[in-house]
Amino acid sequence: MKDITILAIESSCDETAAAVVVNGRQVLSNVISSQIDIHTLYGGVVPEIASRKHTERINQVIRQALEGAGKDLKDMDAIGVTYGPGLVGPLLIGVSEAKALSFAAGIPLIGVHHIEGHICANYIAAPELEPPFVCLVVSGGHTHLVLVRDYGSYEILGRTQDDAAGEAFDKVAREIGLGYPGGPKIDRVSREGDPEAIRFPRGKASGSRYDFSFSGMKSAVLNYLNTAKMKGQEVSVPDVAASFQAAVVDVLVSHAEWAMEEYGLDRFALAGGVASNSALRAAMADACQRHGAAFYCPPPVLCTDNAAMIGAAAYYDYIGGIRSGFDLNAVPNLRLGER
Amino acid sequence: MKILAIEASGPVAACAVLDGEILSAEYSIQYKKKHSQSLVPMMDEVRRMLDLDLKGLDAVAVTAGPGSFTGLRIGAATAKGVGLALEKPLIPVPTVDSLAFNLFGTASLVCPLMDARRSQVYTGIYDLTEGFEVLVPQRAVAFSDVAEELNALGRPVIFLGDGVSPNRAAMEDLLKVPYRLAPVHLSRQRAGSLAARAAMLYEEQGEACLVSADDFRPTYLRKSQAERERGDQRDFRLI
Numbered sequence: 001m002k003d004i005t006i007l008a009i010e011s012s013c014d015e016t017a018a019a020v021v022v023n024g025r026q027v028l029s030n031v032i033s034s035q036i037d038i039h040t041l042y043g044g045v046v047p048e049i050a051s052r053k054h055t056e057r058i059n060q061v062i063r064q065a066l067e068g069a070g071k072d073l074k075d076m077d078a079i080g081v082t083y084g085p086g087l088v089g090p091l092l093i094g095v096s097e098a099k100a101l102s103f104a105a106g107i108p109l110i111g112v113h114h115i116e117g118h119i120c121a122n123y124i125a126a127p128e129l130e131p132p133f134v135c136l137v138v139s140g141g142h143t144h145l146v147l148v149r150d151y152g153s154y155e156i157l158g159r160t161q162d163d164a165a166g167e168a169f170d171k172v173a174r175e176i177g178l179g180y181p182g183g184p185k186i187d188r189v190s191r192e193g194d195p196e197a198i199r200f201p202r203g204k205a206s207g208s209r210y211d212f213s214f215s216g217m218k219s220a221v222l223n224y225l226n227t228a229k230m231k232g233q234e235v236s237v238p239d240v241a242a243s244f245q246a247a248v249v250d251v252l253v254s255h256a257e258w259a260m261e262e263y264g265l266d267r268f269a270l271a272g273g274v275a276s277n278s279a280l281r282a283a284m285a286d287a288c289q290r291h292g293a294a295f296y297c298p299p300p301v302l303c304t305d306n307a308a309m310i311g312a313a314a315y316y317d318y319i320g321g322i323r324s325g326f327d328l329n330a331v332p333n334l335r336l337g338e339r
Numbered sequence: 340m341k342i343l344a345i346e347a348s349g350p351v352a353a354c355a356v357l358d359g360e361i362l363s364a365e366y367s368i369q370y371k372k373k374h375s376q377s378l379v380p381m382m383d384e385v386r387r388m389l390d391l392d393l394k395g396l397d398a399v400a401v402t403a404g405p406g407s408f409t410g411l412r413i414g415a416a417t418a419k420g421v422g423l424a425l426e427k428p429l430i431p432v433p434t435v436d437s438l439a440f441n442l443f444g445t446a447s448l449v450c451p452l453m454d455a456r457r458s459q460v461y462t463g464i465y466d467l468t469e470g471f472e473v474l475v476p477q478r479a480v481a482f483s484d485v486a487e488e489l490n491a492l493g494r495p496v497i498f499l500g501d502g503v504s505p506n507r508a509a510m511e512d513l514l515k516v517p518y519r520l521a522p523v524h525l526s527r528q529r530a531g532s533l534a535a536r537a538a539m540l541y542e543e544q545g546e547a548c549l550v551s552a553d554d555f556r557p558t559y560l561r562k563s564q565a566e567r568e569r570g571d572q573r574d575f576r577l578i
Contacts, residue, residue, distance in 0.1 A: 042569065049563050049565060051408070051409075051412055052412075055557065059420075059552055060553055062423065063553065073423075089408075089412070092375055093412055094416075096379075096412070096417045096420065097423075100417040100420025100424065103379050104420065327376045
């Protein structure tokens with residue numbers, strides 16, 4: 001079979017990214033232009049600023065991806081682009097650019113679901129991995145426990161009912177003075193803290209047992225800090241960070257274990273920005289070992305928002321016959337499995 | 340000079356193809372449908388109707404801003420994508436200039452008013468009697484400032500743009516010069532005007548009016564709310 005080469009574009013949040021991917025698994029280039037320095041000034045991603053920066057950088061990022069792959073636009077079999085979920089302003093830049101490229105170069109267009117992209121990052125990292133498997137997608141905007149039945153076929157077992165896990169990390173990090181982005185900072189500080197110093201509640205969602213809730217956990221940390229302040233007690237930032245992180249990891253791992261038990265699958269994958277968290281990786285690897293399941297987790301560069309993962313997802317859409325029209329729009333609340 | 344013009348800065352999504360002296364196509368939609376859904380399908384329709392070989396284009400004209408932040412970026416990213424794919428330069432045209440060009444040749448002054456919200460308009464003042472003379476370049480101001488300048492100039496004026504209707508009462512109250520409103524077919528952004536103004540710029544300036552698709556970025560004339568508030572905070576601390 002002929003190789004399928006895809007140019008992929010991702011701009012759903014604050015990373016402007018483009019990649020060239022062959023057959024969904026082989027990454028020829030993966031360019032990520034991060035705006036994190038700018039948004040750090042504001043303590044979080046400012047959509048209007050992100051949209052402006054995407055507009056300024058997108059052509060250079062795409063050009064770099066093509067040059068890095070040693071390819072021309074005309075060598076592409078398709079253009080894959082994230083069209084949701086995400087921030088509408090940023091999404092529109094990638095979508096508009098991809099449609100224009102598709103129009104002007106006569107190359108088929110494929111709108112890709114951002115979360116599908118995160119899941120498919122595992123196909124790049126582990127060439128042997130095939131569905132079915134269970135995947136936990138955790139990032140700044142998403143917390144989904146997903147049953148991957150087949151390529152392009154997903155069942156959401158559980159999702160967060162309030163904050164995403166990464167969002168909770170950001171908010172707690174801000175409160176204990178670590179700043180933005182919270183995930184990596186809490187991860188680092190936690191190594192010096194005692195994860196059992198404070199017992200924060202393990203948040204329980206009211207819906208499906210697979211659903212998550214992190215806002216209660218976050219409030220518990222804030223209460224702890226306020227109480228200590230009122231009593232004039234000193235607070236150990238490493239202990240708070242480590243204890244909070246332990247609570248989040250506990251919840252994530254226990255949900256994953258239930259899914260492994262119920263569905264009896266021997267493959268489990270992590271995905272999303274928070275999958276880079278070292279405590280989560282270690283705990284999930286242990287859990288998989290207990291359940292005799294193979295554990296998959298992409299390297300950090302494929303966990304963060306990137307376009308290679310979009311290229312992987314676009315490939316399976318491509319061979320599944322999916323094509324998008326020039327009327328493709330950004331869909332900020334796009335649900336997994338929807339088109 | 341063969342130009343594809345892309346306009347999405349305001350309430351209209353539009354595209355046009357100008358081939359030398361001939362405006363081969365002009366397609367304009369003002370409807371509740373989003374620009375992101377309509378713009379590229381319109382361009383594709385124009386291509387098919389004209390049997391247009393895109394490689395034969397010399398440049399892509401695009402409204403450079405100001406305008407709706409999102410609309411500007413849809414136009415910008417679309418133009419940048421076409422420019423990248425075809426390796427063709429862009430000709431950015433200030434939005435208010437492009438809008439004023441609708442009324443090229445009129446003896447009155449021309450004053451486009453784009454609704455900029457927050458009680459302001461994006462506007463400029465033009466004398467288009469013989470050439471393209473910008474008396475006051477585009478900026479964001481309150482209509483009362485525009486009225487004052489027009490009164491000082493003391494000449495009849497024609498208003499156009501989607502900022503006209505929110506300011507009808509203010510016109511009645513503040514203006515001391517005769518004024519008229521452009522008819523509907525000339526009162527909004529037009530891709531044909533954008534293309535024609537871009538061609539004129541190229542004629543006057545040559546390659547100096549070209550911007551690479553990679554480098555083009557819209558002119559917003561306004562900071563984002565977050566940047567403004569951050570600036571404000573700093574000011575408070577200074578006090």
